[in-house]
Amino acid sequence: MTEFRTDAIVIGAGVVGLAIARQLCLLGQETLVIEKEKTFGTATSSRNSGVIHSGIYYPKGSLKHLFCLAGKELLYSYCESRGIAANRCGKLVVATSPEQLPKLSALFATAQANEVTGLRWLQEAEVAEMEPELYSQKAFYSPDSGIVDTGNYMLSLEGDIFNAGGMIAYNTAVSAILAADDGLHVIATGEEEIEVAAPLVINAAGHGAIGIAARTEGLAAHFVPRQSFAKGNYFSLSGRQPFKHLIYPIPEAAGLGIHATIDFQGRCRFGPDVEWVDNDDDFIVDPARADGFYGAIRSYWPGLPDHALQPDYSGIRPKIHTESETMPDFRISGPEDHGIAGLINLFGIESPGLTSSLAVADHIAALSGLSGRSL
Ligand SMILES: Cc1cc2nc3c(=O)[nH]c(=O)nc-3n(C[C@H](O)[C@H](O)[C@H](O)COP(=O)(O)OP(=O)(O)OC[C@H]3O[C@@H](n4cnc5c(N)ncnc54)[C@H](O)[C@@H]3O)c2cc1C
Known part of the structure; x- marks a missing residue:
């Protein structure tokens, strides 16, 4: 030795x-x-979304909140100083049914309490102008969210x-x-x-x-x-990219919801979903999960064509809580x-x-x- x-x-x-x-x-x-x-x-x-988050989702004062706020600015500056691609492309968070409206308002309130900068509600006409293919009942905009070349x-x-x-x-x-x-x-x-x-x-x-x-x-x-694993699967879109911004639905219990991200090659990808798994070494995306993706994506993008989604990659969240815990x-x-x-x-x-x-x-x-x- x-x-x-x-x-x-x-x-x-x-x-x-x-x-x-x-x-x-x-x-x-x-x-x-x-x-x-x-x-x-x-x-x-x-094996993630490559998104620079603005700090919307986390309980005020939590490490996730404080690190996210400080980390995003450090990361944008670092990338700028090194010539690493990072794009503050902004994100729309959307409610697509009347039941989701209170959740969207609560999320906006959390984000405001967290002092996320530049947040604002969007008028219907603004949503239509920013993202003509997007369906929403109400949406807010976070200009500081972006993507990074991980x-x-x-x-x-x-x-x-x-x-x-x-x-x-x-x-x-x-x-x-x-x-x-x-x-x-x-x-x-x-x-x-x-x-x-x-x-x-x-x-x-x-x-x-x-x-x-x-x-x-x-x-x-x-x-x-205690260790547990929640896999997040992604499907990529074949064909034209419909969005210019990141599009996020109302988050679910163990993830942020099947969102739309864009990358530096101009491709659009959807995910991650949440699949509780027993181990951390199976990254294969089951094509059968596409059904759930079509449903979730069409709630905010009704124009998603049939057969447009292809299984892409997955990542596994290192959870320290189980499915039933917050x-x-x-x-x-x-x-x-x-x-x-x-x-x-x-x-x-x-x-x-x-x-x-x-x-x-x-x-x-x-x-x-x-x-x-x-x-
Ligand atoms: C599906 C998904 C989407 C996500 N999206 C985003 C996002 O958009 N934005 C965001 O900010 N965050 C996102 N995250 C979270 C982010 O990816 C993670 O927080 C981050 O990558 C964790 O980095 P890490 O270095 O802690 O862990 P890891 O990347 O897991 O690195 C740990 C390293 O330790 C090594 N290792 C393990 N065991 C040993 C050992 N015994 N000896 C030596 N080495 C060992 C591993 O090989 C690995 O390289 C996402 C995560 C997932 C799963």
């Missing part, structure tokens, strides 16, 4: 792990990222890590964390078994985070949440919770984790005592 020491270890090279590692490197920490796959972002970070964003974060002297060990899976007098010891297996000691270990392993926490010496079981906040658990010096676990980093990534990185640096900048 090879043994060595470093200042900080980040487990997981998803968008959140990369953003955290970049921040630690920029603060002068010799940082090692350990990632079990052969490259970054192959789990959830490249792959290039992560590539840039990886480049920042290397430029600042950080290292990434790909094809290396963490199996356990041991607590010793000289700090935490991370045990991982790549070409060979390694043991890396560091005073600071950030567990940002997405679906793997709970398993790693369960195999952390001295971490009491009640600091390890959606909890991100859970970031540091030494002040669990008592193990230098260990920070990130659990349940579902949407808006991409939007929040740079703000989460700031927060982790502050929690680690490395910077004063926090929420």
Whole structure:
């Protein structure tokens, strides 16, 4: 076994792990990222809607709310400074039946309380002008919502890590964390078994985070949440793109509803739906789910032609609640919770984790005592 020491270890090279590692490197920490796959972002970070959220949906004061608000501006600025494609294309949130009107009003009120900038109700004529093919009974507009080129964003974060002297060990899976007098010891297996000691270990392993926490010496079981998975399937549209903005329906319990997103290649895609699953490794989209998609999409786009949807990709939400429970906040658990010096676990980093990534990185640096900048 090879043994060595470093200042900080980040487990997981998803968008959140990369953003955290970049921040630690920029603060002068010799940082090692350990990632079990052969490259970054192959789990959830490249299997999402690629939307920069504006902060509409989350309970006021929650981590999701605060990270989303701070993260979106950090992300737009970062992308601008690096020439990464990001488009503040705006989003319409729509009610399509009388029963949905109170829900839309409640959502607007939440968004206002959350100080989402630029929100406004749209007149019928404005909706018709902005999106002639859209059906709605009422709609509001969020101009700060947008899309980002997620792959290039992560590539840039990886480049920042290397430029600042950080290292990434790909094809290396963490199996356990041991607590010793000289700090935490991370045990991982790549070409060979390694043991890396560091005073600071950030567990940002997405679906793997709970398993790693369960195999952390001295971490009491009640600091390890229960894991569940909610798959989100996408269908792409063959043919002309009907919308210029993001179109979101009223959200459902475990997701934001089957929405329409556009990408930088001019394609339109719908999803994700919510399919509770038992594991995190089946990304196949069942074509039979198309029926549900046609129904949901036609509620706001009656012109969707038959046979226009093709199964695309899926992502799996790293849930820390079950189907019957309400959606909890991100859970970031540091030494002040669990008592193990230098260990920070990130659990349940579902949407808006991409939007929040740079703000989460700031927060982790502050929690680690490395910077004063926090929420
Ligand atoms: C369907 C869907 C749509 C979404 N849409 C949006 C959106 O539009 N906007 C938005 O802001 N957010 C969105 N999200 C949320 C966003 O994608 C996630 O919050 C974000 O990608 C989480 O990043 P992460 O780095 O925490 O996790 P991940 O991307 O899962 O990265 C974790 C990494 O850890 C690695 N790993 C796991 N176990 C181990 C181990 N034992 N050893 C070493 N490495 C390990 C994995 O291989 C992986 O690379 C969406 C999520 C889903 C599922």
